[in-house]
Amino acid sequence: MQPAEAGRYNVTVANAVATVNSAPLVLRILVIPTVLHAPQNLTVPIGGMATFSIAVDGTLPMGYRWRLGSKNVAQFVLDSHVSLLTITNVQSANAGRYTVVLTNEASFQPAC
Numbered sequence: 221m222q223p224a225e226a227g228r229y230n231v232t233v234a235n236a237v238a239t240v241n242s243a244p245l246v247l248r249i250l251v252i253p254t255v256l257h258a259p260q261n262l263t264v265p266i267g268g269m270a271t272f273s274i275a276v277d278g279t280l281p282m283g284y285r286w287r288l289g290s291k292n293v294a295q296f297v298l299d300s301h302v303s304l305l306t307i308t309n310v311q312s313a314n315a316g317r318y319t320v321v322l323t324n325e326a327s328f329q330p331a332c
Contacts, residue, residue, distance in 0.1 A: 223249050250326035253278035256301075259320060264310050272305040274320050283323035288316050 226249045231242040257275035264270045276282060284303040286294040294305055307314050 221247075221249050223251060225249060250279045250324070251277065252327040253282060253322035253324055255322070259305075259318065266310060266312070268310050270307045270310050270314070272318055272320075273302065274322075275302050276322055277301060278322070279324050279326050281324065283321075285321040285323070287319045287321065288314070293318075 226247055228244040228246055230244045233240050233242075254277045255274065256277055257273070259272040259274050262270050262272065272286070274284070278301075280301070281297050281299045282301065282303075284294075284296045284298065285292060286303075286305045296303060303320070305318070305320070
């Protein structure tokens, strides 16, 4: 199934005697998160600003859980295919490996 096939459907059953229509039924097609643009490595000076961004495809709303190592640093549920993590006044403690975990109604996407 493709997202374009989502919509309202009904069933018509007919024979020589009668025709019966069902009530409309709704078909939703959920799309798992897919990364379109992954966050990139950054180098910034102490006191500067760092902004990581990710662009994704998938069913909205989308959950974004930004992590530094094993520690959660920000969590958002957005009705958007883009998320930003901005760190102002960057300090040495902000250095490390950042990842983002994506979730939506369709599935779970590992960190990238």
